[in-house]
Amino acid sequence: MLYTMLLRAISVLSFRTFTQGVRELERFHHRIETTTLPIPEELNKRKRIILGELRERTLWFISLRWWVPPSIAAACAAGSLAKVQFAALPVLAVALFILAYNGLFYAHSKLMQQQLEWQPELVQRFTHCQVALDYTAMFLLIHFTGGASSPLIFFFIFHIIFASILLRPLTAYGFASLAAVGMTIISAAEYQGWLRQYPVIYRENFINLIDSPFHLLVTLGFFSMSVFITAFLTTAIMIMLRKRIVSLAELSERLTDLNKKLNSLYMMTQTILSTPRLDQVLGKVVTELAQVMNVQGSSVKLLSEDGKQLRYAAVHGLPVEWTNNKVVEVDKSPLNRRIIEGEPFVTGHATQREMFQFGEDLVAAQLQSVLFVPLMVEKRVTGILGAYCRLHDRFHEEDVEFFRQSAGLVAVALENARAYEAVEKLLRDRSWFMMRVAHNLRAPVSAIASILDVVRSGYLGELNPDQNEYLRRVDRRARTMLQIIEELMILATSSRQERALAFASIDVIELARRIRRTFQDEAAQKGLSFAVTVPDQAPAIRGDFEMIEQMLENLISNAIKYSPAGGNVNVVFSLTNNDTVRIEVSDNGIGIPKADMPRLFSEFFRAENARSIEEHGTGLGLAIVKEIVEQHEGRILVESEEGFGTIFVVHLPVARKEEKQ
CATH class of the missing domain: 3.30.450.40 (GAF domain)
Incomplete structure (x- = not known):
């Protein structure tokens, strides 16, 4: 009858010890099930934190409980060596009882850990059983080691401290009340003879508070005061710590939110x-x-x-x-x-x-x-x-x-x-103007060049040497102007196309073959060594064939034009590690002055040493090269030293699978 009353009290209180965590978790479930708006990630995060805390708390009690049976056995052995007489077998039986039910709890926790998410009601029942059995074992140990005279009664303080740290203040006071009431019931039952006494005897001396009601009441009073003072002090400290924790959590949330906003500002800046x-x-x-x-x-x-x-x-x-x-x-x-x-x-x-x-x-x-x-x-x-x-x-x-x-x-x-x-609008307007002007000038300039050919051929009569020289100069200027007009039209056309080009797969080997055929005779006539190198398994280039060919023609023609007889002009195709084809055009010609490098790709710009070799030039060739490379999502690099030659390196992306097909 007495133990039935104690177990009922333990069950009621142990239910309350876990209720606050479960209730909070149930409130989260209720909000998730009843809301019609999308659940913020922060709400789910807090739910996971609460569940994780309850899970860790439950598993921690199981790990701590493994040390209890060996400690009890060690205490029994030490007491026997010290000639202390007490009910060792019942105490060891309680130790085995603790070991047995903790083993069951451990096995059950392993099954629960296999679940992706612990259900609150399962955690509630699991903790309910642990607390009930722990307090039952504690009261049994006290009863078998002297009852009210047992030296173990102050072990309840550890439970009070744990409760104050892990649970709400009211729950901690509930544990203190349960310890005080439970000890009072055991003492009263032993005093009335309802329970057998198990005294602890050392050299035929033992403390039996049952024979001295006054001392019994004083001991129970001080014990009750001790557990309540422990609960009060620990709870007061934990209240302050919890406030600090809440304050730190709020600060952490604000810092997280601030970091998220700063990252958003950074992303917008990058955009x-x-x-x-x-x-x-x-x-x-x-x-x-x-x-x-x-x-x-x-x-x-x-x-x-x-x-x-x-x-x-x-x-x-x-x-x-x-x-x-x-x-x-x-x-x-x-x-x-x-x-x-x-x-x-x-x-x-x-x-x-x-x-x-x-x-x-x-x-x-x-x-x-x-x-x-x-x-x-x-x-x-x-x-x-x-x-x-x-x-x-x-x-x-x-x-x-x-x-x-x-x-x-x-x-x-x-x-x-x-x-x-x-x-962009200005560039489009400029391209349109360049196209319009070049188109209107091309026909009359072509007509002038054709008429000059007719006159110089003697069709209208023989020309004296002076007349022929003047007409030759006019013809050269007319053809230079015609070249400028053609390159202006190319530049305007490439600028107006922007990125609407129909890119296709370009066979690098075929491109190299055409480049070699185009320039080998011109290089030989000037006494230059001209070589085009391409690997047998060269990948295809993604781009417009005519534009890529024109880009290479501009680079190679400049290399031949500004290289002295006996020089070398080399074109090398190769594959890089970042899915691009590298095209290198090198010569050992006049090179480019360092001061002219920043303006090298500007329209109508020519280096001073280039003007000294050829007075008439358009200054548009490299501008066209740069425009074509950029439209093909490539990049161009140049290295040069005046008097020692120039190296142009172009990187173009390889063709995509669908373009190869």
């Missing part, structure tokens, strides 16, 4: 630097902002040049019909007018009564919180950056500050993208 086009920049920015702020949508509205209208330039997470071709009239929207004047706006309860021109759209989309900040560059507003969320009062002061910084980056991106588009 701005790597993506020059306006639509691409804005699309990536609004997506990044919506993700880092964990909101439903974000938008960028651009202000018209006259400042009267706002149009949606980029959106993320908002209904298409909500922003498609929708224009906000600034005069009809006091809110947007205030933002354009430089004042940010934030609200956590957006309704139709707010100053929104399309407030009903917010209500229809169930968007409760909005945040708008102006896009400003040098005190000039170019648009509005917005964020939208379905939660009430979602945005706080730190969100506004982060959005201000983001708006500054977006405004810079807008200016850079617009400047890039303006430069």
Whole structure:
């Protein structure tokens, strides 16, 4: 009857010891099952933390319990050696009992660890059984080692300390109460003779508080005070520590959030630097902002040049019909007018009564919180950056500050993208003008060259030496002009094509064969050694065959032109480790002065030593080479020393599998 009462008390209290963790976990489950919004990752993270803590706590008790039976056996052996008389067999039986049920707990924990996720009710029952059996074993040990006179009664303090550290304050006081009440019940039962006494005897002396009720009451009183004081002090310390832990956790969350936002700003900066086009920049920015702020949508509205209208330039997470071709009239929207004047706006309860021109759209989309900040560059507003969320009062002061910084980056991106588009337009206009002028000049200059051929051939009569010399000079100038016109048309055509070229697979061996055939006679006539080297298993190049051939012709013709008789011109094809074909064109000609290297690929530029060898030249050949290489997503390098020759190295990507087919 007595042990039944004790076990019931232990069961009730052990249930309460684990309840706070399980209840908190159940609240997480309830929120997950009842909410209609997407569950934030932070909520799932905290759920996993709670489950992990409960799991580690349970497994730690099992590991600690393995030391109890050997300690009891060692204490029994030491007592026997010291001639201490006590009920050793019942005590050892309790030790075996602890060893047995801990083995069962260990086996059960292994089965539970195989599960991907522990269920709260399973953890609850598991811990319930552990606490109940531990307290049963503790009371049995005390009973078999003297009852109220047992030296083990103060071992309860360890349980109180563990409870105060791991559990709530009320639970720790509950353990203290259970220890005090349990000891009182055992003492009363032994005093009344309901339980047999098992005294600890040393040299025929033993302490038996049952025979002295006063001393028994004093001992129980001090024991009760000890456990409650232990619970109070440990709990007070743990309350302070928990507050510090909560404070550190909040600080850690803020630092994590700040790091996430800083990383987002860095990613936006990288996007701005790597993506020059306006639509691409804005699309990536609004997506990044919506993700880092964990909101439903974000938008960028651009202000018209006259400042009267706002149009949606980029959106993320908002209904298409909500922003498609929708224009906000600034005069009809006091809110947007205030933002354009430089004042940010934030609200956590957006309704139709707010100053929104399309407030009903917010209500229809169930968007409760909005945040708008102006896009400003040098005190000039170019648009509005917005964020939208379905939660009430979602945005706080730190969100506004982060959005201000983001708006500054977006405004810079807008200016850079617009400047890039303006430069592109200028380049297109220049290419169109070059094409137009070259086209209009080519026909008359070709006619002049043809007429000069007729006159110099004597068809209109014999020419004296002076007339023939003057006509020769005119013909040379006309053909130089015709070459300039042809190269201008090539440069304009390549610039206008941009990246709309139909790339295909280029056979490197065939390309090398054509280059060799084109220049071998010219090099031989000048007394140059000309060689083209290509590996037998050379991979195909991705590009336009005619443009690649023209690029190589420009490089090789320059090498032959500026190399003295007896020199060497070599073209070498090879494969690199990064899936590119390396093409090297080298000579031992006049080289390039160091001062002229920075302007080498500029249009109409010629080095001074090149002018001394050939007075007339277009200065467009290397500009065309650079344009073609860039259009093929390649790169060109040059090494040169005046008087010792020049090496041009071009890297072009190999063909893709689908292009090879």
